[in-house]
Amino acid sequence: MNDIDLPLLLTSLAIVGAGLNGGIYFTFSTFTMNALRRLPPARAASAMQAVNVEAVRPAFMSLFFGTAVLGILLYGLALVDFAGARSVLSIIGASLYLSSIVVTAAYNVPLNDRLAAVDPSTPVGGRTWDEYQRRWTRGNHLRVAVCVASMVVLLASLLV
Numbered sequence: 001m002n003d004i005d006l007p008l009l010l011t012s013l014a015i016v017g018a019g020l021n022g023g024i025y026f027t028f029s030t031f032t033m034n035a036l037r038r039l040p041p042a043r044a045a046s047a048m049q050a051v052n053v054e055a056v057r058p059a060f061m062s063l064f065f066g067t068a069v070l071g072i073l074l075y076g077l078a079l080v081d082f083a084g085a086r087s088v089l090s091i092i093g094a095s096l097y098l099s100s101i102v103v104t105a106a107y108n109v110p111l112n113d114r115l116a117a118v119d120p121s122t123p124v125g126g127r128t129w130d131e132y133q134r135r136w137t138r139g140n141h142l143r144v145a146v147c148v149a150s151m152v153v154l155l156a157s158l159l160v
Contacts, residue, residue: 007081008158010074011090015154017067018097022147024060025100029144033137045120045129052112064101071097074154085160093154100143100150107139 036044071094078087078094115132118125 007074007077007090010070010077011093011154011158014067014070014074014094014097015151017063017070018093018147018150018154020063021067021097021100022144022151025140025143025147029137029140033133033140037133041126041129042120044133045115045118045125048129048132049116049120052116064104067097068101071095071150086157089153089157089160093150093152093157096146096150096153100146103139103142103146108136108143111136111139 036047039047074090074094078090081087111132115128118128120126120129
């Protein structure tokens with residue numbers, strides 16, 4: 001049996017993880033939020049509140065944070081066993097994915113918390129939804145971009 005190429009395995013898994021996360025975000029940016037905007041504000045806000053509750057279940061959280069752990073491991077491997085351009089690209093790719101975690105924690109989650117705190121059927125709930133969907137979607141576009149960029153850079157690290 002051959003030895004496992006740990007950097008190749010971790011990079012491949014990180015590419016898949018960044019791609020899956022980026023795909024989830026892409027779905028929201030391209031049609032989910034647009035569909036919610038077509039609903040009356042109270043229904044849209046209520047639906048998004050339900051989505052936000054479901055998002056913190058093990059399936060998504062494992063993918064979300066598991067990919068971050070892979071990025072941290074890649075970062076560490078690149079520093080410990082520096083291999084020139086491959087290591088630089090690995091660090092950049094991992095950092096890009098980790099930036100999606102920062103955007104989520106610093107931008108999207110506080111918006112989710114604000115939305116969760118209102119009754120969607122009230123005027124305040126409607127105003128909160130209106131602001132939420134515009135701001136949240138902008139942050140989500142950024143998450144799509146950094147996840148896709150992470151995938152591309154990590155793939156490039158395998159090709160140099």
